[in-house]
Amino acid sequence: MMVPNGKITSCFSLLLDLIPVISTNSVDPDTIFSNNEMSLRDIEIYGFDYDYTLAFYSRHLHTLIFNIARDILITNHRYPEGLREYEYIPNFAVRGLHYDVQKALLMKIDAFHYIQLGTVYRGLHSVPDEEVIAMYQGSHVPLEIMSDFYGKSSHGHTMKQFMDIFSLPEMTLLSCVNDFFMRHNIDYEPVHLYKDVKEAIRDVHVKGIMYRAVEADIEKYICYGEQSHAVLKKLSEHGKKMFLITNSPFDFVDRGMNYIVGKDWRDLFDVVIVQADKPGFFNDRRKPFRRVTDKGALLWDRIHRLEKGKIYKQGNLYEFLRLTGWRGSKVLYFGDHIYSDLADLTLKHGWRTGAIIPELRKEIKIMNTEQYMHMMAWLQALTGLIEQMQVHRDPASQAVVDEWIREREAMRAQTKDIFNSQFGSLFRTYHNPTYFSRRLSRFADIYMASISCLLNYDFQHTFFPRRTPLQHESPFCRSLFVKAPIPNRITS
Numbered sequence: 001m002m003v004p005n006g007k008i009t010s011c012f013s014l015l016l017d018l019i020p021v022i023s024t025n026s027v028d029p030d031t032i033f034s035n036n037e038m039s040l041r042d043i044e045i046y047g048f049d050y051d052y053t054l055a056f057y058s059r060h061l062h063t064l065i066f067n068i069a070r071d072i073l074i075t076n077h078r079y080p081e082g083l084r085e086y087e088y089i090p091n092f093a094v095r096g097l098h099y100d101v102q103k104a105l106l107m108k109i110d111a112f113h114y115i116q117l118g119t120v121y122r123g124l125h126s127v128p129d130e131e132v133i134a135m136y137q138g139s140h141v142p143l144e145i146m147s148d149f150y151g152k153s154s155h156g157h158t159m160k161q162f163m164d165i166f167s168l169p170e171m172t173l174l175s176c177v178n179d180f181f182m183r184h185n186i187d188y189e190p191v192h193l194y195k196d197v198k199e200a201i202r203d204v205h206v207k208g209i210m211y212r213a214v215e216a217d218i219e220k221y222i223c224y225g226e227q228s229h230a231v232l233k234k235l236s237e238h239g240k241k242m243f244l245i246t247n248s249p250f251d252f253v254d255r256g257m258n259y260i261v262g263k264d265w266r267d268l269f270d271v272v273i274v275q276a277d278k279p280g281f282f283n284d285r286r287k288p289f290r291r292v293t294d295k296g297a298l299l300w301d302r303i304h305r306l307e308k309g310k311i312y313k314q315g316n317l318y319e320f321l322r323l324t325g326w327r328g329s330k331v332l333y334f335g336d337h338i339y340s341d342l343a344d345l346t347l348k349h350g351w352r353t354g355a356i357i358p359e360l361r362k363e364i365k366i367m368n369t370e371q372y373m374h375m376m377a378w379l380q381a382l383t384g385l386i387e388q389m390q391v392h393r394d395p396a397s398q399a400v401v402d403e404w405i406r407e408r409e410a411m412r413a414q415t416k417d418i419f420n421s422q423f424g425s426l427f428r429t430y431h432n433p434t435y436f437s438r439r440l441s442r443f444a445d446i447y448m449a450s451i452s453c454l455l456n457y458d459f460q461h462t463f464f465p466r467r468t469p470l471q472h473e474s475p476f477c478r479s480l481f482v483k484a485p486i487p488n489r490i491t492s
């Protein structure tokens, strides 16, 4: 780093001031993080989604979904046989990406609707920044073409957001099929490709292919079962009411819960709703509950009570609230899908919400490395130096500032690649929060890597969001790397 004569002393003392104190403390991946203050003292009723909330799946499930959907494209949609050469690529995509259906581009967008340059992929290859800027006349994506609150594309919306963990194989398949067509110079319509892949992935779920495969080899596909069991047991021992609202069918949930909890799993839950059709469940008042027998038969009688031990299908939240009386902030619902599981509950119904973000565990592990901490400290210092020194307009000073700016830009790639070399972190686009992060902070009171994090807290615990200074407020502490404390955490 070159520093102009006469500025060396002031520059280095400034640098020392700007380098944040690096704490040797790391963030505990079992922490529950809060966006909004919430006390477990107030929570009497706990609700759960099933897939990726109570049941966690191994990496084999994504390979299974990818392979089945790829074969459906070939067999049912007459896609080229050559597609079979593609295998699932673990760690290609991350959750929360946007896909431009018209242009066949997968990309990461930040909280301010800007595309993160360097994270735009056509097929399996990165699109040069200049090309992206030319296509979008800059890097901003207007609201009109973004998908709605629930990540769905409707008329005129060409950007679909993938928020589901199940969508990782879908994004990878889309990228592989685009790659195949481009490599073979086949003229194709990207809109048809998107719809066909979407339909093939949906068929894997709807036609029960995935359910049957998981049920046939449950040990291969479900992991962390005992921790979910321990959480449910703890809640039950403390007299908490519990319910399950899942979009999955009863057989599949029953088989999984038998594996996770045991054959008496239904004793733990006061209400069990399957095939709920979320997010429609939270909005559509018309769909009544229907009883399902243990053998899967549907009964025709009108539902006047939601009884423990019985299984109900579909229904809607308005009817659920009327029949149970479980309203407002005494209810905490956990789910992994920020839109389908949590958005309506926060926006319309006032339940408290907990987001399950399994990716946190991997990202926190990276953030705890010395390499990452030093990178962040230097990035912060460099930013501060540029901010302070830019006022010196003489050519020598400007040359140094320009060098710092180039160094800061070069660090963008490092801070991205350390998480995922294509798309970086789920939570950040360089300095800004991602579109995903913005939604997470809006719709989830608390968030955590897995439901098992609850085992670290007692039922008197209050989660306080950290009071990070607003831009116009003066910070109380300079340190970037403050350990996320777990006050009153159970240590035994």
Ligand SMILES: [Mg+2]
Pocket (backbone or CB within 6 Å): 049, 050, 051, 052, 053, 335, 336, 337
């Ligand atoms: Mg789920």
